[in-house]
Amino acid sequence: MNVTWAAKLGSDGAIVFYNLHQGRRPIAEAKKIPQNPCNIPETCPPFMVCYFDTVCQCPKQLAQTDCSPPITSTCNSAELLYVGEMLDYSVLEFVKPYMNADINACKKACMGTCSCSALFFENSTGNCFLFDQIGGLKRAEVGSSGFVSFLKVSRNESGWQNHAKGSTNEAKHIIFLVIIVTATILVVAGLLYVGFYYYRRQKRLLEYPTEISEGDTFLDGFSGMPVRYTYRELCKATKNFSIKVGQGGFGSVYQGEMPDGTQLAVKKLESIGQGKKEFRAEVRIIGSIHHVHLVKLKGFCSEGVHRLLVYEFMGKRSLDKWIFKNKEESSILDWNTRFNIATGTAKGLAYLHEECEFKIVHCDIKPENVLLDDNFNAKVSDFGLAKLMSREESLVYTTLRGTRGYLAPEWITNNPISEKSDVYSYGMVLLEIIGGRKSYDPGEIPEKAHLPSFAFKMLEEGNLKEILDPKLVIDENDESIVSAIKVALWCIQEEMRLRPPMTKVVQMLEGLCDVPQPPMSLGPGARAYSGFLKWSGNEGTSSGLTEYNSDASLSDIRLSGPR
Structure with missing residues (x-):
């Protein structure tokens, strides 16, 4: 089959090849040369740069005059205007270079030729091209070194002078502005650093003083x-x-x-x-x-x-977490564990009262201040902050400090305080260990609300089971149960002289001596104290969570207090 091709040169300078069929009608366009529109000389107006997407852009050096350089004289009072680098001109590949030299020689040749209005210099080859007029420019293709381009303009033309001056002034202004901004930032940063350093230094001196206070x-x-x-x-x-x-x-x-x-x-x-x-x-x-x-x-x-x-650190935390409203069976303390806790607490208090160099009165015995280690061994905490009494001092007047529900009556009646006040508080804690409830619980029926009064009544009636924590599985007539209840009721006697010392409490709990039957009721002062607790509201339910501080002192001496 015979194929006929026809080539057509368009007015834009592009050559298009056509495949002709019968009747000499073009069937299909085969190829267009050049394929890149920017390679066509007249794609963009003179002096404008063509990009791959046929966008024409004026170089910034010519922007002031809309890409029309005022070339009024090419010989007298002329100078070369730098247009840019990495540029190309479509006709450069079709003409011979004017000369082969360096950039300075190329510029000198253009300045010495009156007809020269533009030059292109290729750094890689040293080729110098001179033109009396040019069309549109284009960006150099990828991989090509491109050309450096200059235009000849009149030195006396005010537009270019102003433009040059404006460019210079603008550059100077930008440099000046950058210097000012940089200096300001450095000054502010320096001030912030000095201020932060001073702050940290003062804080460090406050927290970590170098001098011993x-x-x-x-x-x-x-x-x-x-x-x-x-x-x-x-x-x-x-x-x-x-x-x-x-x-x-x-x-x-x-x-x-x-x-x-x-x-x-x-x-x-x-x-x-x-x-x-x-x-x-x-x-x-x-x-x-x-x-x-x-x-x-x-x-x-x-x-x-x-x-x-x-x-x-005590791994099992405080006693109150284990005896009050604990519904998890795995966390219920059996009687042997409770009894050992009560005995250990008594031994700790006995040491403070009788075996220390100074007699120490705790003044805030409560379940929250009885801590348990991983083996449920009891340890008394918060026994510092004490007024240390010599062996000759048996009583001391003090400011009322402690927790409602565990305070001995003498705290309320302004009577002197001694280690027997701790004995009373211990008795209340021992009752709570036995009963698994707080000493005053308004949620109970009136008869049971005040645990000490109820315990005295049940002991008198011989109904010890009603005193015990219902979660305990043990015979209420167990010897240790009976002894613990009696000891607790002895400890909470209103008269201090009737309360046993803590060393005696330890002996009675360990079975080293008999536990006599305690008086079968609270004294009138204790009953009034019980009424005070009820009148105070929910202090019984706080059981150590609420502290009671009142100026009931005859001196400013303070014993060991809650912390």
Whole structure:
């Protein structure tokens, strides 16, 4: 089959090839040369640059005159205007270079030729092309080095002078603006840095003072002091005090862990004005006390405004979590465990009252201050902040401090306080251990609401089962049950002289001596005290959650108080 092709040169300079069929009618357009429209000389107006998508753009050097350079004289008072690099001109591949030299020689040749209005210089080959007039330009193709382009313009033409001056002034203005902005940023950053440094320094001096304070001198003057921790160490150990396990009147308690895995309980004293005094007393006293049934003070921190105490951590937390309204059978304490807790608590108090160098009155015995280790061994906590009585002192007047439901009647009647006040509070705790309920529960029927009165009545009637926690599985006539109930009722006698000392309480609980029958009813003062509890509202239900502080003192002496 014969095929006839025809080539047509268009007015735009492009050549189109056609495949002709019978009748010489074009059937299909085969090919167009050049395929890139930017390779056609007249695609864009003179001096404008053609891009691949046939977009024509005026170089910024010619933008002021809409790409029409005022070439009024090409010989006298002329200069070369830089147009750009990586440019190309479609006819360059069809003409011979004017010369082969460097860029300076090419520019000199154009300036020496009056007809030269434009030059193109190829850096890679040194080819220099001179033109008296040009059409549109184009961007150099990928992989090509392109040409450097210059146009000859009149030096006296005001437009180009102003443009050059404007460009220069604009550049100077931009540089000046950049310098001003940079300098401002540096000054502000410097001031912020100095301010932040000063703030951190002051804060560090406050938290980590370099000079030993009066309190630190006081504490360091004693031998055998607990370990001194830095505030930074305790922050790290407690993960910035994120795990709170308790709250007291003088601060909060947080769980912590040292790098060696040792668990700690860190008490952070928050009332600095009042806590500093108590802190010194507590570190001095508790640091010298060691007993299996007393929580051990392992260390302390005294830096700047910070006052912290570090105790051994008790895995089972406080007693109240185990005896009050615990509905999980797996968490119910059996009687043997409860009895051991009661005995251990009594031994801890007996040590404070009789075996320490100084007699220490706790003043806030309650289930929340009886802590349990992983084996449910009881340890009395919060026994610092004490007025230490010498052996010759048996009574002391004090400001009322404690928790409603556990306070002895003498706290209310302004009578002097002694270790027998702790005995009364212990008796209330022992009753709660036996009954599995709080000493005053308005949710019970009136007869049972006040546990001590109800216990006296049931003991007199011989109905001990009604006193016991119904969750306990044990014979109410068990010897340890009977002894514990009698001991508790002896401890809560209104008259202090009738209350046994804690050493005697331990002996009675351990069966080393007989437990006589206690008086069968509360005294009138105790009954009035019971009425006070009811009149106060829900204090019985708070059972240690609410503190009672009243100015019932005849002196400013303070005993160990709630924290």
